Amino acid sequence: MKKEELRTAIQEMNTYQFGQKKELTNKLSKVRSYVAKQEVLDMVSKLDKQIEEVKPELPVIPQFVADFIKGRTVSECFYYSYIMPNECNQETYEWINDNQTETARAILDGYTIEPEQPKTRQVLVKFFDNEEYRTELTEESAKELIEFLEANKHE
Incomplete structure (x- = not known):
């Protein structure tokens, strides 16, 4: 039973199924395991909060790793990357090899995809970073230069 089904079942319990309130109180006083419906709902909510607090953060992985592990088990992923390295490119192989724990957690628990870094900045650094012309x-000014290069890249 899922937690939402449990909540619905508890809320739909008929409080007066034994008849009048006085008769119900007498019967319930004889039953030691009685718990009020609202108490059960509160316990479910507390349990829900505890589960959320314990939940680990999802690992952050690059898009190319996400593409590789999608639909694979942990053993398949490591098998393809180590035994059959031609099944994945060098970059994927190196990332999985360097980040084995994160890879396994991503497959088992889920993951978030790392935002891609803008490639224009990398090009600018390479273009302007030398000893003669620094x-x-x-x-x-970098944004203006990027806009200029983007506007004139087809010329």
């Missing part, structure tokens, strides 16, 4: 760029 250029300091502010964030604003």
Whole structure:
């Protein structure tokens, strides 16, 4: 039974199924295991909160790893990456090899995908980072340069 089904079943319990309130109170006083419906609902809510507190954070993995592990078990993933390395590219192989725990957790618990870094900044650093011509760029001037390069890249 799922927790929402449990909550619904508890809420739908008929409080007066034994008849009048006085008769119900007398019968319930003889039963030691009696718990009020609201108490049960409160216990379910507390248990829910405890489960949420214990839940670990999902590992953050790159998109290429997410594509590789999708639909695979942990053993299949490690089998393909180690025994049959031609099944995955070098970048995927290295990431899985360097991050085995995160890979296994991602397959078992789920994951979030790492946001891609903008490639234009990497190109700018390579273009301007040398000993003869070193250029300091502010964030604003870098954005202007990126916009200019984007606008003129087809020329």
